Amino acid sequence: MRRKTKSASNKIKGSVDKRMLYLVIGFLIFGLIMIYDASVVVANDNFGDQFRFVKYHLIWVTLGLIAGYVAYKFDYHRLPKIIPYIIITTIILLVVILFVGEDVNGAKRWFDLGTLGIRFQPSELAKLAFIIYLASWLSRERTKTTTNFTESIKHHLTHDLGAFLLLLGFVSFLIVLEPDLGTAMLITATSLAIYFISSRGALHNIGTGFIIGMFVLMGIFASILAPYRIQRVQTFLHFITTAEFDQERANAEDYQLKQVITAVGSGGLTGVGFGQSKQKFFYLVDITPFTDNIFAVYAEEFGYLGSVVLIGLYLLFATFGIRIAKNAPDKLGFLLASGVTFWISFQALIHIAANSAIIPLTGITLPLVSYGGSSTIVVLTGIGLLLNVSKFEKNS
Template sequence: MTKRQRFLQRTRSRLFSKGAPDYILLALVVILVLFGLVMVYDASVIVASETYGDQFRFLKLQTVWVLVGAAAFAFTYLFDYHNYPKLIVPAIVTTIVLLVLVVFAGPLVFGSRRWFSIGVVNIQPSELAKLTFTVYLACWLAKQKQRSGNLKEAFTQHLKTELLPFAFILFTICFLIIVEPDLGTTAVVAFTALAVYFISGTDALHTLGSFFIIAVMGVLGVLAAIISPYRASRVSTFLETIKSGYAPDPWISGYQINQVLIAIGSGGLFGIGFGESRQKFFYLVGNSAFTDTIFAVYAEEFGFVGDVVLVLAFLMFVSRGLRIARNAHDRLGSLLATGITVWIGLQAFLNIAANIALGPLTGIPLPFFSYGGSSMVVVLAGVGILLNVSKSSEKAVFR
């Protein structure tokens, strides 16, 4: 057997046997991250040049965060996920402490306290909460015991050991994020938690519990509007835009969404060309052209066809992630894969929906694309866990 034949045999063995990670998902993530770096440079070049005199400033910073994220990915991929339950309690406690501290000690930026600023680095605890809370719920729900066959006893057991503790920790995390305020992250955390909870059991008690949690989420939404009238105005602007097709006050509350829609509409079918975006010339407010509305710049340059390709890429990510969850070796792996897939997929959907006026603009980043260190690091760490679970899958990658 020649060297080439031996190499091909080893490659086939790795790709088509159990114990191999999902290489399709890995390749997809690598492509998204690399193209995301290109888009960060493209969308930030004007702001970087005019404000800092360095057109590569945000590209260099984002590259550093990608490398840090790659290190986080390597750790979560190589560290056996069955050991996560031993570490997750200190991690979730640390997350809660950071969420409390940022509310009181974080700098006030655009009416919100979301970050700790250390030089040019901003650390956002609510991004960390997406990862730690998802892992915490998966670890906790995975160890819940089978309930008694008696309905009354089963309901009491479910209420005490699952629903009330679950609702308490969910409310605590979401409340701390709401008071920052950060409605978008609250929605991602809450719906991800709901998905993990629901998938952990499919009986009537879980269904009733899910409706209860939805009610709690509704209360949190009302609370968010009371705490932050500015967020309430964003929602009202979104509703008016849906009703009339144009923001009610294009120079105040509706300015940003109008500029986003102009960018997307200008792209047409095939876009105006890479690097040719006009809206990135300070029409989009602040740094939003390369953060939460980077999709608008992408859509302007690549058009509807490019939008479809990107949406299909995220749908493929969700499909591969749910496949990993379905074929996971154990309950813990299935819950981890479900939670991480729903979190990243839902976040992408909410960001794109907000950009096309199907939801309010809440500052939620587009995974793998938006500039931001905290988001990039925790998302890549989450992907590491997802591929970690895929290694122990019941089926090979291509079967």
């Protein structure tokens, strides 16, 4: 898949992809409504303010829209020049957080900024940073160093691919140590997708195989490092094979999965009605009704038909994103748009699948809908880059 890499400054349309823009705005409005609905009980009971989390999320959305606008106006062809600094900063933050990060339920994923309870999660930044890094690297023009196939493989593994795999492995390792296996595997899967669509040929297929191998090894290593992950999978497998929970081995994973399934199952065809969820009344743990398990609350209230509509909207997002990528004027724009589209769509798929008991619970939020500061800001920045690419047209 060869694409021109010349500057696209003479091909600016001057207008954004309005369909994508309107869809994202719709998601943000819907997200605020769902966050209020799913958080009202926790907010009122713990803080005496039923709008507490909506107010905070409005701040995140505002900051995200500002960051997204900056990303939209920035010339994306300049990204390859600044991505080394972004990657280095991201790695430094991922290392530092292991030592000074706020400990929440045994996980060190956040910096506590000490202002109004604001926290920053570097692993969210890593998602977008790696997309930009990969797009910049894979869009570079390369000179052929040798015609010998064996020598070509050796050069590819020891230079380009080797450096990439080393960086991907190191960043994923740091995120797993937090621990946050879901994010690490999402970054690896997104990297695999970008790498796979960037080119064709034997060398490329070998590289794809290496990334898949790293993906599998990461899961094995993470399970050894934190045995609770094995327990989470065992809980999930026991349920899908027996359709019941092991009462003798009851634990937090059993409990949360049971509440998620109860929420989704209670929705039936059309749901129990907006605002009528029972699982948000402290059955779903802590803040998960409006973060990790917001789809479960949505499915309870809007049922199967509502769930189909929401899934359809994410498919529409993916369709619009793919169209932007296909119409990109150069390989850099194509890979940027493809990477952002895959990342957000795949993250939504994982969240919905986990909340439908198709895969084990992951702790991954629903993009543009779930409550979250770092996630919202980084996702909207990524969408800003996506809309940036949409300003340009491919040569006819």
